Amino acid sequence: MKPDRALLLHLAVIAALFAMQYVLPAYHQGNLARILVLATFATGYNILFGYTGLLSLGHALFFAAGMYGAGMTMRFLDWPALAAFPAGIVAATLLAGMIGALALRTTGVAFMIVTLMFAQAGYLTILYFNEFTRGDEGFVIVQATRNILGFDLSNDDVRFVAAWLIFSVGLLVALAVVRSRMGRVLVAIRENEERTRMLGFDPFPYKLSAVALSGAYAGAAGAAYALLFGSVGASFASIQYSIEPLLFVLLGGTGVVLGPLVGAIVIFYLIEYAREVTTAYLIVVGVALVLLILFARKGVLGSLRRRTDGWLP
């Protein structure tokens, strides 16, 4: 039997990431923890955008749903972190399911705008209920409550391992999904929805599952962000956090499981270095988007895959 090259590659990446904590200096270890959480967010987004071909401009809402789902249950109901984390995922998944059910009645540009509008309404709702959410200012999750099974999530090493764990699970689940029957249907929908329908598949439940699944990823990332870094705020629901996963996926490679990780690392450090040069460092985001869409639509790994007979999932 031929070895499962793809699985081995992904396991190797996971192992390499784990080893990074022994190699990287503290500052970059902290950065990588953040990157892994954001890459988890983008890995889910990739299932929707990269594999199903649905471009959402509203995923910040699901990230925020995870963040507030975890944060609010801890703040107001005194839930332990172990319960609050899944609460965030559930909140985001339900919200994604509901919004997906509505938004999927539209396609293309209309889908982009509908998701954008829902996310904007969600952001404003967080501001509107600032009595509870503390709006833009946000609130702090008390350090003492941020532990799971005795592990202190605010400890740098624990935080890194937690972020790594969440990312690794997310990556393997994504790998399994895109290689499953469902994943192949999603790609078929992306390539030609009409033909998929004629082959006897009702695209709607598949598309809805993709929205909900990407919502669950966003929720997991948001909840993890709240638990690992301790603050919750409305700015995480703003449009910028909807653009970020799109950018990571585009750069790393749409429809490549490892793409979002590559994209997140590259963009993070591009911005990091741009900051040294100018206060207008966000120009990097703009230039990257324009150049990618003009010259490298497939992103880094997308271009690489073409040269590797396409075995890279």
Add this chain to the structure above:
Amino acid sequence: MDFGPQLFLASLDGMVTAAVLALTALGLSLVFGVMRVVNVAHGEFFMLGAVIAWFVASNIGGHAAIGFIAALIIAPLVVGAIAAAADWIVLKRLDYEPEATIVATIGLLYILQQGALVTFGPVAQAVEPPFNKRIEIPWFEGANVGWGLFTTSYKLFVIGATIAILIGVWLLLSRTKIGLVMRATQLDRETAQAFGIPVEKVYALTFGFGAALAALAAVLIVPIQQADYLMGGDPLLLSFIVVIIGGLGSLRGTLVAALIIGMSDGIISVFFTPTLAKIIATLAVAMVLVFRPQGLFGAKAQ
């Protein structure tokens, strides 16, 4: 304040909002109508208009009116040229594929905004209005005329100027060759091309013209508000709302929707908090797109 005058004042302010919104949204609607491009950078063209107005007004001395008139001419031209160039360099190469152009205009948004940060700076700047006389409204509240019953000559001017510009745009589109060519391209790109219309140039022109309208709106409003590199977000969102409620690509629908949204922005905030009003408006847009994608005033399905 009594309810009557309160409502009246809110409506008057709403008229100013509606006027500026109509111009901005018209630009967005025109670009979508002719080119089928959703321009996410539209708000940044608005911002550029305001910023250029400040540069012009602060570099031309003398009476405030001179700088203002110069800005009215220069800002739309410069912004239109920038937009046309962006179309030529970026959008054309994408062959106007809808999703790719959205991503590209998001990129453009960041480039323009951060470019303004570098050149204009992070701090808001004011532009002096050419004239600004406070006009009392003779409305008796109880026995005495109280404070707060007023408008300003400049606000009335903004409303008047907008009506004049809108008539001009309508004439341009309906009575001139440029307008005819634009409409022909809107109806059927391939046929227009077959008839020898240089579609690519029409597109660049349209994109530039749409951006120039946003810049013009910004020059009109900047003496009332201020120029600031982050000011593009709100006009973008509101223009989106207007264009969608009015029906994508329908110019008449856009104007009606601008009036409704602009007026209600003022009037709703009499009854509700503005944040709630915005939540309702954005949800309404989402619902319109989901259940009535042709818009509330559009007739034909997309």
Add this chain to the structure above:
Amino acid sequence: MTEATTPDSAEKPANESRRALLKGAAAIGAVAAGTQMLPGMVPYIQAQTSEPIKIGFQVHKTGIGAAYGRWYDRTTTAAAQLINDEGGINGRPVEIIAEDDGTDPKRGAEVIEKFATQHNADIAFGTLFSHVVIGSAPRAGELKLPYFVVSEGHHVASGMLNRYTLQPGITDVRSQVQSMAPWVADNLGKKVTMIYPDFAFGHDHRDYFSAAMEAQGGEVVAKIAIPPTEKSFTKYFTQIPRDTEVLYHVMVGPAVLTFVKELGEFFGGRGPEVFGFIDSLEAVDMASPGLEFLDGTYFWEGNPRYAGDWSSDHDAFYRKAVGVDANGASVTDPKDISTYAHMFGCWETLHIVKAAMETSDYSGPEGRAGLIEAVENMAVFPHSRAHPQGDKLFNGRTHQAFGHQFISQVKDEKLVPVHRTSIFDSYYPDEVDYTKQSF
């Protein structure tokens, strides 16, 4: 100007915590003041190392806080320059490492991380907007990095943050508004309409000023919240009740000038008394067209923007060092107006850091807990070059400074102080005791 009380001559302590504070002030203040003056230990430390003391400076270079950030930057640079010219801290030079936080809480936390793990900064310092402070403080606490904020938010003293976050250089909103209420009630009127930004900073104004006004027998007749992103305001002003005697306004964000102009157009020379927080016009020229109506109205100022016979020598020295002219503008560009009411906090905070580092023999990151304890043990900051705004009391339990507030009247496009509050007008019972938290 009305008579002001100094800490030592304060009358009628109303509660236990105030009395405790006074006792602490007397006892510890003497010690703290004494040890600051002891130069004897400096050569010893100097012999140890001449590595610079690195101060991570979190600054709003971009985003909605940029106008403040620019002047916080200049003030900080000037303060560091002075400290270095006078021999540094424990004989070591001070190095300011500035990083833009984009007025964004997520970035704020990343910047804190960068200070701690990349730059190996000794402390972090600086930022103003409260959401950035709240986003950053947890990281500072986890990284055990002392975090000195100049934010005037009530979040430090409210107990929301942690032992590593301190605000010794500027007073907080709660104490500011509380000390304004008696003067407003006595001099302007008892029926107040409040206009404030619709986020936590504005809500602190709303809650604490309403309570303080009621305590004066006054009443807040309407509370009008405006989203900080709003661009046009007249529609909100129509909600001001006709029987309003005093209009209380405070706004922040890029549209503040528009806000005040529209207020003037709205009243058209009539209307209630107007009392504002200078936040509504910070970094804005009082001579801007459209602001004429402000003549005769009143503002809270944290520190008087215009120099005059009310200014002390210490203020003159500080003003010159930062590069601010008598009108509160940059000496090189009279159109570039400073955020004078707030930025002194950076200057004073850095001097407190210096004093505390010298008291605690600070020599490196292992001395951070000692540094915080040294600050906590401080009780009195006398009016001096290091504290040009005026004397202050520091409450080590709540990590918050208390000081004098100014009420200024607009006369001929200038702000002229007419009242200086006593420190005890602004004092309130403790809401937290950070010293009970472990390091």
